[in-house]
Amino acid sequence: MKRFLAIILAGLMILSFSSCGGKDENVIKVGALEGSGIDNVLSEEHNAHSSKGNSGVSNRTIQIVNYSNLSSALMDLESGKIDSIGHDVCTAKYIAARNNKIAVVEQPDKIINYSMMTMDSNKEVYDILNNAIKDMKADGTLDSLIENELKAYIENDPEPKDLPHFEGAQTIKIGVTGDLPPMDFVAANGKAAGFNIALLTEIANRAKVNFELVQIDAGARAMALSSGKIDAAFWTKYITCDICNSAGAEKIDGNLITESYFSSTGSIIQLKSDK
Amino acid sequence: MFQKFYDLLIAGGAWLTILEGLWATVQISFLALVLGTLLGAGVCAMRRSKHKILSIPASLYIAVLRGSPVLMLLMLFYYVVFAKSDVDALVVAIITFGLNTAAYIAELMRSALDATDKGQVEAMRTLGFSGFAAFRYVTLPQAAEIAKPVYQSTIINLIQWTSVVGYVTITDLTRVINNISARTMQPLFMIIVGMIIYLGLSYLVTGIFALSDIIKKRKAGAK
Incomplete structure (x- = not known):
């Protein structure tokens, strides 16, 4: 009993000292x-x-x-x-x-821009993603997705949908972190959810490609991309408004960044x- | 509090994802331990060998594997060594943790074997027993007893080390806890839940060792 009390007291002392800093x-x-x-x-x-x-x-x-x-x-x-x-x-x-x-x-x-990133050697995947984003922007699909899907994910917890599957189509491996809601998170039943999944569903339907989701720690995305374990990853970038209009497709350190599919203000x- | 517990851990089947994560952690830990123990025994035998051609590589293996952070090793294996292969991430994790644990187990076996009384082996040999029999009936039981507490700590350490496998696309217990934290935005609560589950695993290991001691004592008493 004495030893137990001594341990408790020692713990309390450490806690007190640490909060005194x-x-x-x-x-x-x-x-x-x-x-x-x-x-x-x-x-x-x-x-x-x-x-x-x-x-x-x-x-x-x-x-x-x-x-x-x-x-x-x-x-x-x-x-x-x-x-x-x-x-x-x-x-x-x-x-x-x-x-x-x-x-x-x-x-x-x-402004925070949400884009997707591939290795510059993976131009084929980059083109599929970037062209789909461009088309979705042009025909207003992206705006409607943002209006319907994103708001739903912020306010509620809608049931996540499965990605479409096309028999014999190309499969693109996408790295998802699951720790950036409402864009990218994992639902209670363990399925990948969020706006990014809604976006991938739309891209898959347009480009007739399959997406395989690979959940990965955010810190390992660059490594996974460069080793080829994933073909693309989601990418966010904080920018100032004076350059937000010019921020589109760009190339950084051997990676290709797609056009932003969503731009949000900061907070x-x-x-x-x-x- | 009860409501929070229900919302975060039960609602929507979250507890099932926790169980799946726990299963991944247990699988990696158990299989890495089996691999590490077998490999560790081999490395220990090499390390204790009188032939330098065996002992030097074993020393080098122990120095490198024990001296490198297991996360770096894991990323190196998954993203470099097995980058182009289709080997499952779980298998890569088992191999990495097995190799890393082998280095620790080799050293704990060596120190346990060194701690036994060599005079007893000599006495056995004088009585006409073979070298293997002397090892099997005298050295091994004593060394196992000496190594037991350290082996237990190694297992608990191994379980805790596996919490980094999220870096190589594995959804283990830590990853699931992080997923729930991110979705519910209640990280403090979830970290405590995660700690309790890991603590439970550690106590399970301690319990198994304590149980083996009790069984052994009962057997000795029955004799």
Whole structure:
């Protein structure tokens, strides 16, 4: 019994000491998903907002803390390790609808582009995806998908649909992370769900190709692409509005990025108590 | 609290996906342990050999495999060594964890064998027993007893290490917990649930070892 109490007390002491660490009031820690590029575009509005009522606003610096997935960032936000998370407003609304501690501050001047990525050696797959996205944009299918499917996923948990299958057609392996709702997540029954699946369904129907979903950790996407274990992956990029109109198909470090299939405005996700 | 438990873990069949993830974790851990133990015994025999042609490669194997992070090794195997093959990710994970665990098991076997009294083996040989008989009836039972607690820790470590297999497209227990965290946006709750399940697995291993001790004591008592 004595030993048990000693262990409990030691644990409590460690917890107390760890929470005693002084927080640097001059630093605002912003969580961001790795590779999102948020650090290049964070403006002073975040500073101003996060420190509302604080006269020392201008002296505060922003420190970006990178995370491989949203859940880790959210845990650090709830435990106070970071002050906010910068991400697109759709994801922010999804989180706020399911976690009542979360508040969302929209940033209409920030844009997050959702695209798909292939290796530049895999031009055939790139063309299939990029052409389908272009066509869907041109005929308004994409807008209608965003209006119907995306909103449904933000507000409710609709039953995920199966991807179409075409006998004897080409199969493209797509990497999905399952940790970026409402775009990419795994439903309660274990099936891949979200707007990205709705998009793939439409592309499959147009291009008459089969998609094989490969669930992979976000941090391993680049490795999986370069090794050929997957043919394409979903990709997000934070950009400023002044370049959003020019952001289309581009080539980065041996990879081809398709035209964006969805552009969302940015937001700051924070705890209601910090608002 | 009960409602939260139901919404996150039961509703929509989430518990079934947790069981599937748990099954993947158990499969990888168990098969990697079998492979690691067999391979570890071989490496241990090589390491203890008087011939340098055997002992040096064994030492090198232990140094490299024990010194490299298992996640790096796993990614190297899956994305480089088996990149062009159709070998299932689960098999690659079993091979990787088996190879990694073999290095630890080889060392724990070596230290356990070294800790036994060599005088007893010599006494057996003097009495006319063969080298194998001396090993089978004197060295092995004692070495197994010495190695048991460390072997138990190695198994528990192995189970915990498997939590990185999400990097190679396997949906294991950790991956399922992360999936539910991401969907429900309740990561703290889910991490605690995940920890409890892993803790349960660890206690199961501890329980199996404790049970084997009890059975052994009962057998000894019956004699």
